[in-house]
Amino acid sequence: MTEDTETVPNACPPLSEWRTLDALRAKLEAELFNLNKGVLLDALASAGVTHVVVTFDGYGDSGQIENVEVRSGDDAIPMPEGAIEIAQAVWGQSEPERSMVAIAAAVESLTYHVLERTHCGWENSDGAYGxxxxxxxxxxxxxxxxxxYTATENYTHQF
Incomplete structure (x- = not known):
C-alpha cells in the first residue's frame, strides 16, 4: 500500500482575499472606463462625429446590439475607420491590459460595459432594450x- 503525499493547492483563496482583489479590480475598471471613454470621445470628435446612438435588445439569455447610428450634426455618416488604444482590467493584476482596437469595437466594448455596470443580466428572461x-x-x-417583465395578478372569489 502506498501513501499519496501529493498535496492539492487551495483552489479558492480566502473570501477576504477575494473581496480585496474584487475591490481593486472594480476600482481599476472604473478608472479605465473613464480613460477609455475619454480616448473614444476624443477620437470621435477628431473625426467630426457629434453623436453615436447604439440600439440594443436582449431577452431569453441572449442580447445584442441591434443598430449603431453615427451622426455629424443632423447627417448620418459612416463609423470612423481609425483605431484607438483601450485598457482593460485583468483579474489579480494591478496593471491593465492595453490593446489597439477599431473605433467601432471600442464603441461596442463601452456599450456592453455600460450595460453590465448598470443592469447586469439585461439580456436574461424578459430582457431589456434601449x-x-x-x-x-x-x-x-x-x-x-x-x-x-411579466406581471401576474391573481384574484380568487368565492360566493
Missing part, C-alpha cells in the same frame, strides 16, 4: 433603458 447615446460635445454617455 439606446446608449455617446454625446461627443457633452463628453457623456447616456443610457436610455427599458426593462421588460
Amino acid at each position: 439606446d446608449i447615446t455617446f454625446d461627443v460635445a457633452a463628453h457623456a454617455i447616456t443610457l436610455d433603458y427599458n426593462e421588460r
Whole structure:
C-alpha cells in the first residue's frame, strides 16, 4: 500500500482575499472606463462625429446590439475607420491590459460595459432594450433603458 503525499493547492483563496482583489479590480475598471471613454470621445470628435446612438435588445439569455447610428450634426455618416488604444482590467493584476482596437469595437466594448455596470443580466428572461447615446460635445454617455417583465395578478372569489 502506498501513501499519496501529493498535496492539492487551495483552489479558492480566502473570501477576504477575494473581496480585496474584487475591490481593486472594480476600482481599476472604473478608472479605465473613464480613460477609455475619454480616448473614444476624443477620437470621435477628431473625426467630426457629434453623436453615436447604439440600439440594443436582449431577452431569453441572449442580447445584442441591434443598430449603431453615427451622426455629424443632423447627417448620418459612416463609423470612423481609425483605431484607438483601450485598457482593460485583468483579474489579480494591478496593471491593465492595453490593446489597439477599431473605433467601432471600442464603441461596442463601452456599450456592453455600460450595460453590465448598470443592469447586469439585461439580456436574461424578459430582457431589456434601449439606446446608449455617446454625446461627443457633452463628453457623456447616456443610457436610455427599458426593462421588460411579466406581471401576474391573481384574484380568487368565492360566493
